Amino acid sequence: MLAACIGLMLAACTEPPARIVPAVEEVFAPDGPGRWLPIMADGLHDPTGPGAKQLQNPAEALFYLPSAFTGNKVRWVEAIEEGYIEPRPSILDNNYEMQVLDLDVIRTRTAEMPMVLFPHKKHTEWLECSNCHEWLFKSKRGATRFGMFDVLSGEYCGRCHGAVSFPLVECFYCHSVKRTDLKKPVTELEMHK
């Protein structure tokens, strides 16, 4: 058995290396990994129950939105910014408009990783200030100290990222600013556009 496994391993090694980023057509092919599981076969809903067959399948909606490789396989922020979807901002006030804040924050203490750029704009299109401030993140710059370990254990950014918004395998969505790209150093920066 072990020999067979090692044989398999060797066979796998001799194949040409896989492309790191597959083409979109491959991912969303009928048998590709980009297919969303139907409700009746997602291992969560009970296919013998009366409810499951009435529910909308993810693919029926998500297929038409800008595609990503992880999470829901949807770029949710682009979906809203480019007008694919227009989720209601309020159920209490029909005239409510989202309070969008265009303010980027750069977190500089990221060890050997590129620095983290936090765009308020993308977040305030979905959320409002009080969803994060002041209880989870302080508005004062540099006042909220946390590390990747906290995020990975579901605190701070990890409250949403890794559960609902894009998952934590997408390192460079957040760690997007190379140290060499910034002339201005080293304390916590805010960039007003």
Next chain:
Amino acid sequence: MTPACLNTHNRHPARRCLPGTIIMLALLMLLDPLPATAEYGDVVLNKRAEKAGMRPVIFPHWFHRIRFRCRVCHTEVGFEMRAGSNDIQMADIIEGRFCGMCHNNKIAWGPQNCHLCHSGLPGLESGVRGGPTTGGPGKW
């Protein structure tokens, strides 16, 4: 104690590690691929449902966020952003709190449609489910 193959002073750590690595990988290949589960962000609510004789509730984030911004539920409705920290009883929903703020036959279908929410497989544990590329952070 540091295992030999993690000792950085070893001159050929990769060579020392190789047999172990191959055996580990071979064992991993023997395991069945994990069964496909859930859409990313699905939440299972089963603190009370099954004890009360109903299927667990499946809440799909993807379905709701196409239609509503996060703030609707996490500010106006008042859901805390932590699975397990919202103690929802069916009575709350019928009286118009939590899910019942929309699921009232006005904004969305009402609580008489038991099986649309209570649609999970028996025995599911409560919590957020990840997708095919992540199991989610440890806390979930």
